[in-house]
Amino acid sequence: MTASGLAPLADEFSQEYWDAAAEDRLLIQRCPGCGQYQFYPRRHCTGCFAPDPVWHPASGRGRVHTYTVVRQTPNAEFAADCPYVLAIIELDEGPRLTARIVGASRAEVRCDAPVTVVFSPAKDGVTLPNFALVGT
């Protein structure tokens, strides 16, 4: 199951995010100056441009902003995964992230459906945060 895919290429800054994911923890960022939450992680706040927002444990709860069932792809790394549900999740904290909807009930996905984070083994031993529909 983990042979397909494309591993994230972590760097010194992002390693903490991927290390947390390996421990089933989802991190986002929060600016200590203006308080804005953000994702994807950067070394500055996109609200006030102050440097060094801090890592913040996310609730892991959110809603499906939108999704698609990918049935064909030109990208060979993911051909074996088809069909899969690619989604944009809006976290309760506000930021959005890209993930997959996984779990037995994924075919019932709808826009605005509540979801919770789950952690999936992926390429090269990496753990990817994904989401599952709540109540299933």
Place this chain on the structure above:
Amino acid sequence: MTANWSGQVAIVGAYESPRRVAAGLHPFAIHAECARGALTDAGLELADVDGLATAASFPAEGAREMAVAEIAEYLGIHPRWIDGTDIGGAAPLSHAGHAVAAIAAGLADVVLVTYAAGGRSWPHGAADYLTYAHGPGQWELPYGPSTVATYALAARRHMHDYGTTAEDLAAIAVQCRANAAANPDARYRTPITVEDVLASPLVADPLHRLDCCVVTDSGGAFVLTSARRAERLSGKPVHVIGFGEALGQVSMSQMWPFTATAAAASGARAFESAGLRPADIDCAQLYDSFTITVLLALEDLGFCAKGEGGTFASAGELAPGGALPINTDGGGLSSNHPGRRGALAIIEAVRQLRGTSPGVRLDDPHTALVHGMGGSLSTSSTLILGV
């Protein structure tokens, strides 16, 4: 207020390669073929060209990051003004807009914009990621995005928010195919129905195969010069009267809101510089990588209200007799899409305003809007042309 450069520069030559499948032909050869065609159409020679704009860094385009230098070398020219703006399918529109500024400023006299790709045949099996799997891409690529999937995400949310239907999207593909019927070079000319679109396989739902553009080996080129110089040429000049460009997002997690694009900004800039409103536009060539690309542009450019694009399309307003005839050669959905449709959309607008479209010829149009959308609804560039 109308921009001081509006109408000062004209497109004086345009040429679209009739090729659709050209296995084994390096894209640079198609660049040269198209450059020759556009210059011949303009009554100019390669030696007259002192400005060059192109983008050719996709795998199927044959160049790398030095694309404009590679193409200049291949053509055998040494331009004094260059532009290699590389923003996906919208790039040729930005090349045209930038060329207008350069010519108006005296930095170039004759600018050649060329585009070519072996999207179908050169090479096989290339991935379509927009970023690397490091930096921002490390939070998106591992989930398996593809170009069509990112547009499908936008289509799905539009359906949720506004009640847009698969039939509404299909109506756009049906109209483009109808327009292609008369075009002898179009990739596909046999009429299709809404039912045909819905019966074609889902690629990334809600987008079916027939919601997606054709993939071809082809190209196109056009030539710009000052309106004054254009008066001394034999062909009918098509004046650039408006232009605007804008950036959206590359990572889909950063698209906000999910049902609008940078076309709202590029379109507003284009209309302001032209001193025109959407109601002043006689016809449009709207980027049609996918049906949803057209629908979002209709709304964002102001041809209908946000959320009403589906109704606008289904009501037949995109037909030759409708409020806004579009993609009169069949567009990317049925005629030609080698990789960056923008160049070919400009060429069809020029042909339409000259009365030489190979597809549907409208009754004496005087204004045409051309819209480009690149990447994953990432980049927008809008031109307004007039005769």
